[in-house]
Amino acid sequence: MLRKSLSLDEASAVLMFIDLDGSAKNVKVYRAEGLPNLNRGILAHIKKHCTIEEGVFIDPYVQIFFAGLKGSTSKKKRTTCPVWDEEVVFTTRFPLPPEPIVVQVRDDDFMANKDIGTAVIPLDKISSSDEHGFLPTFGPCYVCLRDQKHPASEDVSCNGRLLMAITTDIIEKSIYTKTSVQGSFGYDVEFFLFACVQDASMIDRRLVEMKEIRFSLQMGEEGREIVDADFDDHSVTPFMVPEPMDRQYLYLPFGGNKPCMWLSGRWPEDRKRMFISNILSKMEA
Secondary structure (H helix, E strand, C coil): CCCCCCCCHHHHHHHHHCCCCCEEEEEEEEEEEEECCCCCHHHHHHHHCCHHHHHHCCCCCEEEEEEEEEEEECCCCCCCCCCEEEEEEEEEEEECCCCEEEEEEEEECCCEEEEEEEEEEEHHCCCCCCCEEEECCCEEEEEEEEECCCCCCCCCCCCEEEEEECCCEEEEEHHHHHCHHHHHCCCEEEEEEECCCCCCCCCHHHHCCCCCCCCCCEEECCHHHHHHCCCCCCCCCCECCCCCCCCCCEECCCCCCCEEEEEEEECCCHHHHHHHHHHHHHHCC
């Protein structure tokens, strides 16, 4: 028995009920250079008389359009070389929409919101859909900002350039599970700290003469209350009277009995932050 083929409308109706994974388009906007100072016409004349500073009259910001969505960066005041270092995220579902990503640098004018320059980035130019393809990835690199009133085929000078990047992340279903910020970041782990005092010498006689000495192990608040209280514990060593080494220095006569201390407590799990620095230290050594 032959299976009946689905029509285009029936296939579209079936796809509507399929729970597809989503994707996040991360458009990173770093900075712009060489933006034109839009000081032409009657608007600039009014703007010049309404502001105290002279010279730069534009307040640029970046507006991004993708798949019917719109996002914007913050506005920078009176500059032709703004620095944003911001990210705009668009969330869509697969398959990827065919629309390109349109990036506009605009002037936040109180009389007329002007388009300084536009860059259009087609998704098919920054991705590949074959077997060994890749999701939309672009930059970081500079894109030329052109006047939207002129066709792209014409030889029109750029209205500055914008440093930006585009990355794509797969959003799996597990990302929507509710997790608290405290539970997913900076969680505490129980640690056990151990210390052994091998030797204690070169102790200034003037500081501890006729006094007893002991060592304590502290980590934050752990161990501090033990030191404040006057009783022995696993985080402190027994009191010892130093003996003279010479006329100036003293030492503690441990002999073969090395005092040990230990401490347990819960602290944030930050060990992975030291992995890279430890590797670099070993490479340098």
